Amino acid sequence: xIADIVRSRAFVQHVVLLPVLLLVPAxxxxxxxxxxxxxxxxxxxxxxxxxxxxxxxxxxxxxAAFYGVGAYTAALILTRTSLPAxxxxxxxPIAAAATGFVVGAICVRxxxxxxxxxxxxxxxxxxxLVLRWYSLTNGDDGIHGIPMPEFLSSATGxxxxxxxxxxxxxxxxxxxxxxxxxxxxxxxxxNPQRCEAVGINVRRHQLIGIVVATFFAGVAGxxxxxxxxxxxxxxxxWVLSLEIFIMCLLGGWFTFYGPMLxxxxxxxxxxxxxxxxxxWTLVLGIVLILLIFFLPEGIMGIHLxxxxxxxxxxxxxxxxx
Amino acid sequence: MLRVENLRKSFDDFKAVDxxxxxxxxxxxxxxIGPNGAGKTTxxxxxxxxxxxxQGRITFNGAEISRLPAHAICRKGIARSFQVANIxxxxxxxxxxxxxxxxxxxxxxxxFRPAQRMVVEETERILESVGLIDKQRSVAGVLSHGxxxxxxxxxxxxxxxxxxxxxxxxxxxxxxxxxATMGLVTRLAREQGLTILFCEHDMEVxxxxxxxxxxxxxxxxxxxxxxxEVRRNVTVQEAYLGGA
Numbered sequence: 052x053i054a055d056i057v058r059s060r061a062f063v064q065h066v067v068l069l070p071v072l073l074l075v076p077a078x079x080x081x082x083x084x085x086x087x088x089x090x091x092x093x094x095x096x097x098x099x100x101x102x103x104x105x106x107x108x109x110x111x112x113x114x115a116a117f118y119g120v121g122a123y124t125a126a127l128i129l130t131r132t133s134l135p136a137x138x139x140x141x142x143x144p145i146a147a148a149a150t151g152f153v154v155g156a157i158c159v160r161x162x163x164x165x166x167x168x169x170x171x172x173x174x175x176x177x178x179x180l181v182l183r184w185y186s187l188t189n190g191d192d193g194i195h196g197i198p199m200p201e202f203l204s205s206a207t208g209x210x211x212x213x214x215x216x217x218x219x220x221x222x223x224x225x226x227x228x229x230x231x232x233x234x235x236x237x238x239x240x241x242n243p244q245r246c247e248a249v250g251i252n253v254r255r256h257q258l259i260g261i262v263v264a265t266f267f268a269g270v271a272g273x274x275x276x277x278x279x280x281x282x283x284x285x286x287x288x289w290v291l292s293l294e295i296f297i298m299c300l301l302g303g304w305f306t307f308y309g310p311m312l313x314x315x316x317x318x319x320x321x322x323x324x325x326x327x328x329x330x331w332t333l334v335l336g337i338v339l340i341l342l343i344f345f346l347p348e349g350i351m352g353i354h355l356x357x358x359x360x361x362x363x364x365x366x367x368x369x370x371x372x
Numbered sequence: 373m374l375r376v377e378n379l380r381k382s383f384d385d386f387k388a389v390d391x392x393x394x395x396x397x398x399x400x401x402x403x404x405i406g407p408n409g410a411g412k413t414t415x416x417x418x419x420x421x422x423x424x425x426x427q428g429r430i431t432f433n434g435a436e437i438s439r440l441p442a443h444a445i446c447r448k449g450i451a452r453s454f455q456v457a458n459i460x461x462x463x464x465x466x467x468x469x470x471x472x473x474x475x476x477x478x479x480x481x482x483x484f485r486p487a488q489r490m491v492v493e494e495t496e497r498i499l500e501s502v503g504l505i506d507k508q509r510s511v512a513g514v515l516s517h518g519x520x521x522x523x524x525x526x527x528x529x530x531x532x533x534x535x536x537x538x539x540x541x542x543x544x545x546x547x548x549x550x551x552a553t554m555g556l557v558t559r560l561a562r563e564q565g566l567t568i569l570f571c572e573h574d575m576e577v578x579x580x581x582x583x584x585x586x587x588x589x590x591x592x593x594x595x596x597x598x599x600x601e602v603r604r605n606v607t608v609q610e611a612y613l614g615g616a
């Protein structure tokens with residue numbers, strides 16, 4: 052199995068890509084290193100959402116709530132307790148996954164849009180709790196100046212930490228999507244009724260998917276704390292959930308890296324166009340309209356369509372032989 | 373093997389199934405016939421757990437199954453195809469069947485092992501037996517209508533069922549496709565010892581293939597007997613065959 056992975060084209064691409072990313076802090080300015088780290092964190096969040104949205108076909112409409120839970124859990128442990136940092140970093144994803152389990156267990160009872168609406172309600176409940184519980188969370192002031200361990204005091208240290216964690220998470224997600232569970236998840240996306248009829252417990256699979264995805268959202272939340280040193284209630288607001296959904300659509304939600312690309316585009320637009328005008332979302336709107344007309348499966352979706360064509364050709368050639 | 377006793381199901385005021393009886397024994401090829409709206413599909417949906425009955429009993433191999441969810445009934449050994457081609461359109465033909473085999477082998481929860489090399493032999497054997505092996509790498513959504521229906525049967529076979537339920541397996545097919553599909557069905561029944569329950573509009577097909585026929589009208593079972601007796605039955609002739 053390991054030999055298969057080493058021989059695959061994806062592995063070779065990554066072996067080339069990783070050193071390039073490792074060298075970035077040596078050649079690029081601090082600001083660009085920071086932006087790249089922001090893209091990785093946002094991209095990880097979008098990719099965790101895409102496990103459910105693109106591959107699972109679930110209407111996971113309030114994914115940001117779990118990102119916030121992960122971030123706040125880590126921030127609270129770091130500021131209110133004297134526990135070591137790794138406890139906080141571990142507790143974030145676990146708290147996010149536990150919240151995901153509870154919210155998920157309620158939501159999977161409903162289908163499609165109703166699932167999404169219920170999730171927005173429950174997610175907003177968590178948001179309100181964080182916003183109003185002043186004594187615990189500082190409400191809309193957020194928590195700032197969160198103390199970090201020594202190795203995360205420099206921008207380069209933060210960058211390498213984020214890069215390392217995101218790389219491990221992506222590798223895990225890749226394995227999961229290639230596993231029988233991943234295949235079953237995509238089958239549920241395509242046709243839940245048929246899945247039931249072949250003996251698949253659709254709800255249980257969806258729930259496992261939600262727990263896995265919210266765990267990775269929690270990891271992204273912790274990385275946000277590491278990167279920014281602060282948390283605020285906007286992290287749990289539904290607008291962010293919408294933004295990461297758009298990232299998935301933008302980059303191509305039936306692909307693996309699509310959401311990461313979508314995150315890169317959104318972060319770049321916000322950073323660079325946003326520095327000229329407050330109306331950067333106008334540019335985003337135009338991009339989205341063009342996308343819907345010309346690339347309905349997202350930017351990386353063209354690659355997918357090409358693949359389908361090639362496969363079709365190959366199959367018909369084989370049949371002709 | 374399968375026993376349905378006095379089954380009833382209403383949607384609001386409409387009695388879709390209103391006293392259906394059915395017995396299927398191992399090795400049989402049982403056809404359910406009846407005019408449109410007679411409740412054939414509803415009956416199948418009740419048996420496979422996609423609907424819950426209001427009244428009556430369904431037992432399979434002696435165990436009551438009428439309150440179980442669809443996926444649990446499938447685990448007991450009943451697989452089905454649907455009236456409209458019900459496949460996984462974005463997955464490859466191979467993956468369509470593999471998902472079903474993985475489910476049957478309780479592997480669909482496996483998280484960290486690549487699926488690529490799993491249950492390949494079983495999946496290919498099924499594709500071979502239904503004649504889709506050459507198309508295993510194409511995306512299922514682009515198959516012809518006939519191939520999609522065949523793929524449906526292949527997906528159902530992935531569950532290694534004892535009883536295979538086919539809801540109008542030849543709906544919308546040309547006469548050639550119909551003949552090919554029914555040929556496949558009878559061959560599967562013979563070679564793999566499958567018991568098959570199906571419904572069908574084409575009377576010629578039914579009387580050629582079925583070892584026993586159940587006639588439904590307005591949700592009620594009129595008669596359940598071998599083809600000859602059904603053909604002779606006066607009520608059936610008036611209600612159904614008379615017009616044909």
